[in-house]
Amino acid sequence: MAVKSEQTRQKLADTALHMFREIGFEKTTMRAIAAEAGVSVGNAYYYFASKDDLVHELYVQVQEEHAATAALALEGSGSLGSRLGAVLHAGLDVMAPYHAFGADFVSTAIRPTSPVNPFSEASTPAREASLAIFRLAVDGARPAVPRKLRADLPELLWLGYMGITLFWVYDTSPGQQRTRRLVDGAAPLMARGLSLARLPGAAKVLDDILSLSRSIRS
């Protein structure tokens, strides 16, 4: 029966995620996961091709949770700065329990061949969900974001989110408050920077940044 199979898979995933959170990446060995889940090592590999695959499972779950809480925070409308801040803080909230795990996570995720890599094929659904959140934040902003930016901004913001996550991983301050301050400072700053689009001198620079980012992407 397909149900039993799904149960084993779930049990493995749940056990792994729990152990990652509680005792970290290295101590969570495949043998330990299998033992804790009550199956053999080989069986764990029947469901997950690698330990990285289990990390991917964690990534997907965190991303889903982020999308959900962020969508809630984005109901109604507000300035781009405040909306961006809400999305970023929601992300930090969701990741918080995994901070100790962060370094190992990033080190795995950054490998282009890893399923955990945010740009990888395997991460497409998670990445799209995350991008959608930033699109929502941009589209619902009042005053509205300049039209010429509206298409590119979400992706750039998502990229910035990756950067902030990186900063967060390195942030050993209590409660990662430095990252919180970074978000509080950067979100409105970014929004105000964009309003420079109306200054004649700055508009040209902004245009160049946009066209560079477009030309690089292909």
Next chain:
Amino acid sequence: MAVKSEQTRQKLADTALHMFREIGFEKTTMRAIAAEAGVSVGNAYYYFASKDDLVHELYVQVQEEHAATAALALEGSGSLGSRLGAVLHAGLDVMAPYHAFGADFVSTAIRPTSPVNPFSEASTPAREASLAIFRLAVDGARPAVPRKLRADLPELLWLGYMGITLFWVYDTSPGQQRTRRLVDGAAPLMARGLSLARLPGAAKVLDDILSLSRSIRS
């Protein structure tokens, strides 16, 4: 005799770096390095505490070479944009032979506890040398960089260099030409962006960016 000891160490380092370049990180096993160098595995560990330590050796060497070639390119003076471009291109030149190795390198380097980590204690000399290059690029720029930026800019540029390296690792275009284009576009753009410091509207934003970057750093 201390000479023989140093010879063994050198032989191991040379062998490892050569193998990293030729056959990649994973295939370069400690056993293979030891065999190729004509010593036992245990002996390799007498000189290098870990495989990461050997990667650190590579990092230091690449950094030294970068500092040397960049210093050469910075003789005389020129615009900040062109000087920045020269430094960045010099970096790409030096790293080029290791592009295939890049992913594994970054994945190792990004782990905060690794000796390869650019922010780590072990990397302090290499990091300082690299920072010095950017300081040189900024100080020798004509027209001169606005005074209030001169202190912070080198570190920010170095950080940007880390970002470009990350981009380069992911860049699978032939000869990493997309990264080359990125440098060609971003270097003058950055310089022109700074010249906005004189526009009254933009100056405030720039000030805020600076003070944010300062407040975050502590």
Next chain:
DNA sequence: TACTATTTCTGAACACGTTCAAAACACGGG
């Protein structure tokens, strides 16, 4: 029920990075 095909599961085995007790070596002082 009995036979086959498919899915699920097992545990031994492999190569890896790393550790360590002990061997081999170098060398100055008696």
Next chain:
DNA sequence: CCCGTGTTTTGAACGTGTTCAGAAATAGTA
């Protein structure tokens, strides 16, 4: 010459992620 001390080197052993041949359970069909 040999002893003793410190340095250098060895190779077996450990625990890890991963693989795989085959066993066990299940599903499907007659």
